[in-house]
Amino acid sequence: MSSPTWRDEFYRFAIERVLKRSREPARILISGAADYSMPLYVVMIAEAVPRLVEITVVDLCPTPLFSCGWLSKRLSHDFRLVRGDVRSVDLGGPARFDLICTDAFLTRFEKDETAEVLSAWEDLLDDHGHVITTARLAEIELGGMGRQIYAEKLINSAHERWRKTHAGSASAFAELSRRLDIYAKRVISTPLGPAQDVADLLRTTFSIRHLEVADVPDPLRPTQYLRVVMRKRE
Numbered sequence: 422m423s424s425p426t427w428r429d430e431f432y433r434f435a436i437e438r439v440l441k442r443s444r445e446p447a448r449i450l451i452s453g454a455a456d457y458s459m460p461l462y463v464v465m466i467a468e469a470v471p472r473l474v475e476i477t478v479v480d481l482c483p484t485p486l487f488s489c490g491w492l493s494k495r496l497s498h499d500f501r502l503v504r505g506d507v508r509s510v511d512l513g514g515p516a517r518f519d520l521i522c523t524d525a526f527l528t529r530f531e532k533d534e535t536a537e538v539l540s541a542w543e544d545l546l547d548d549h550g551h552v553i554t555t556a557r558l559a560e561i562e563l564g565g566m567g568r569q570i571y572a573e574k575l576i577n578s579a580h581e582r583w584r585k586t587h588a589g590s591a592s593a594f595a596e597l598s599r600r601l602d603i604y605a606k607r608v609i610s611t612p613l614g615p616a617q618d619v620a621d622l623l624r625t626t627f628s629i630r631h632l633e634v635a636d637v638p639d640p641l642r643p644t645q646y647l648r649v650v651m652r653k654r655e
Contacts, residue, residue: 425458425524427637428555431648435553435631436466436522439650443519446473450518450545452507452538453526454478454485457492463522464498477501477518479510487596508541517547521554525646528557539626543653552627552651556619557644558634619647627651 425432440447447467451459460476467474478489478500486502493500503510521542527535542552616634623629631650 424455425462428524428635428646428648431555431633431635432462432522432524432553433466435650436463436520437470439520439551439553440467440470440472440474443472446475447519448517448547449474449476450521451476451478451489452521452523452542453529454480454489455524456485457488459522459524460489460500461492461496464496475501477503477512479503479505479507479512481506507545508537512545517550518545519547519550521546521550521552523552523554525555525557527554535622536625539623543626546653548653548655550653551630552649554649554651556647556649558616558619558647616645616647620649623649623651626654628654 449463451463454460460478463474463476476498478486480486481504483504486504489500490502492498493502503512505511527538530538546552620629620632628651629649630652631648633648634645635648637644637646
């Protein structure tokens with residue numbers, strides 16, 4: 422499972438730049454969330470800018486939503502949590518977001534489904550809205566032991582954060598750990614291909630403002646990710 426912390430500098434710079442130019446409150450969509458890391462990044466950066474934000478999190482899996490709900494209570498920041506497929510989710514009327522922010526979300530889909538996600542993002546964005554995301558470029562084989570290691574690292578990371586903040590009860594953290602274990606052992610990740618192929622795919626829908634390829638310290642083995650900032654075409 423990917424983590425925004427592997428790309429800390431990229432996300433901080435890109436999100437801050439978009440928020441400084443956005444309306445207030447800025448409407449942010451987290452399209453797929455492995456845990457609460459991405460909304461936490463958005464909140465921290467928004468407070469530093471400063472900029473008021475309204476955050477919506479959409480995910481099919483209840484575990485990330487549970488995690489984001491836990492963070493929402495911890496920060497006293499009201500996230501809107503919606504369980505559904507971003508390609509067809511009903512957000513209760515025209516939804517126009519200033520920013521869609523997600524980490525390695527496109528790798529959760531087969532290649533022929535990626536265009537559907539890009540089209541959905543385009544429809545959900547306001548004029549001049551942006552997408553900030555990453556995409557894994559290299560293959561990672563996850564056997565049973567690999568998934569067990571993934572689960573243990575994910576839970577240990579969450580426990581370290583919980584220990585430092587003392588946020589929430591021990592029973593709430595135990596439930597979060599149980600759900601994280603299930604998620605890590607079931608999650609599917611599909612590489613999208615060489616960087617140029619991925620860039621060409623993204624350009625079918627969006628105008629690319631920034632694009633780079635970087636190595637990241639994946640818990641299982643080093644791999645490469647595409648980092649990209651895109652804007653809705655006029």
